[in-house]
Amino acid sequence: xxxxxxxxxxxxxxxxxxxxxxxxxxxxxxxxxxxxxxxxxxxxxxxxxxxxxxxxxxxxxxxxxxxxxxxxxxxxxxxxxxxxxxxxxxxxxxxxxxxxxxxxxxxxxxxxxxxxxxxxxxxxxxxxxxxxxxxxxxxxxxxxxxxxxxxxxxxxxxxxxxxxxxxxxxxxxxxxxxxxxxxxxxxxxxxxxxxxxxxxxxxxxxxxxxxxxxxxxxxxxxxxxxxxxxxxxxxxxxxxxxxxxxxxxxxxxxxxxxxx
Numbered sequence: 001x002x003x004x005x006x007x008x009x010x011x012x013x014x015x016x017x018x019x020x021x022x023x024x025x026x027x028x029x030x031x032x033x034x035x036x037x038x039x040x041x042x043x044x045x046x047x048x049x050x051x052x053x054x055x056x057x058x059x060x061x062x063x064x065x066x067x068x069x070x071x072x073x074x075x076x077x078x079x080x081x082x083x084x085x086x087x088x089x090x091x092x093x094x095x096x097x098x099x100x101x102x103x104x105x106x107x108x109x110x111x112x113x114x115x116x117x118x119x120x121x122x123x124x125x126x127x128x129x130x131x132x133x134x135x136x137x138x139x140x141x142x143x144x145x146x147x148x149x150x151x152x153x154x155x156x157x158x159x160x161x162x163x164x165x166x167x168x169x170x171x172x173x174x175x176x177x178x179x180x181x182x183x184x185x186x187x188x189x190x191x192x193x194x195x196x197x198x199x200x201x202x203x204x205x206x207x208x209x210x211x212x213x214x215x216x217x218x219x220x221x222x223x224x225x226x227x228x229x230x231x232x233x234x235x236x237x238x239x240x241x242x243x244x245x246x247x248x249x250x251x252x253x254x255x256x257x258x259x260x
Contacts, residue, residue, distance in 0.1 A: 002035055006213050007220040010048065014224030016244050025049040025156035026119050027244070028217065030251045030260040036210065038111055038255075039091045042156060043195040044214050049156065050188035051218045052225065057185045060178035068169050071141040073183040076149030076158075077190045083153025084194035090114050097258075106258035116255030118155040123248035125160050136165050145183070153191040158184065 009031045013024055025045045032041035093110040100106070125131045136144060144165025152158030162180055171179060254260045 003213060003216050005034070006031065006217050010217040010220035011224035011227075014052070014221035015228040024052065024221070026122070026248050027251060029115070029119075029156060030255060032213070032217075033255075033260055035213070037091075038109075038115065039087060039195070040210065042087065042115070043192065044210050044217070045156060046188060046192055046195065047214050048217045048221050050185070050192060052221055053181060053185045053188055055222070056181045060174075060181050063174045063178035064182045065169070065171055065175045065179050068141065068166070068171065068175075068179050069182050069186075072145035072148075072162075072166065072169075072179070073186045075142045075145035076152070076162075076183055077186050079146040079149035080153035080187045080190040081194055083150040083155075084191040085153075087111065087115075087154055087195075099258075108256070108258040112255045112258060112260075115155045116252045116257075118151065118157055118252070119248055119255065120252030122151075122157040122160050123245045123252060126245040126248070127242065131160070131164070136168055138169050141165060141169060148183075149187050149190075152184075152187040153194065158187055 010028060013027045013031075025048070028045035028048055029038075029041050032044040035041075036044065090111040095107050095109050096113065097108040098105060099108075144161060148158045148161040148165065151161065159180075162183060166176055166180055166183075169176070169179070251260070
């Protein structure tokens with residue numbers, strides 16, 4: 001049942017986020033968190049996210065603007081180390097609150113409040129027309145890379161900020177997409193290395209149990225993307241983007257309340 005849930009959620013989420021361009025890692029995190037501690041869930045979602053980006057990297061890397069990658073991607077990688085390391089620190093903090101509802105006991109922790117709050121924040125940004133039209137000049141690329149990398153390492157949310165800063169870099173559409181993919185892949189590699197080194201020896205058995213669920217999630221996500229590509233001309237993009245953002249809002253608040 002666990003693998004079936006992972007496969008279905010990964011396939012559906014990948015299909016929806018194929019059109020929206022954001023939300024895959026965000027929605028996969030709480031799904032994995034149903035079965036694993038939150039830091040491990042974030043790492044598992046990062047592996048699936050990285051695999052998808054790696055496939056896109058192989059297709060698009062030649063079209064990337066590597067000067068922009070250097071100015072944006074390198075600060076992003078350094079900041080991803082800080083963000084991913086901060087995740088481990090928040091996870092060690094004691095629970096903030098316990099409460100019961102309908103006979104069930106829920107626990108609110110600092111790391112769930114932090115990650116849930118960030119997910120909800122970025123969901124609201126995606127729903128904001130003002131943010132969608134917000135862009136920054138090329139001179140802010142390094143700052144944009146740092147901010148995008150930090151939040152990418154901390155919670156997996158990096159797409160919104162990355163797009164806002166790269167849009168004014170004077171890139172063609174192909175170079176914009178390719179540069180974003182390369183930068184996202186750099187952040188994914190960096191944060192996965194930090195996540196792996198931060199996991200304690202006591203969690204090693206759980207790491208082994210992640211292998212099959214992550215493999216199933218990765219394969220299902222690829223299938224979802226392939227199916228979505230066939231429907232590309234039949235889908236209304238704004239509607240899908242709103243659906244994904246609303247789902248992210250629900251996930252964020254559920255994490256903050258300790259439900260997930």
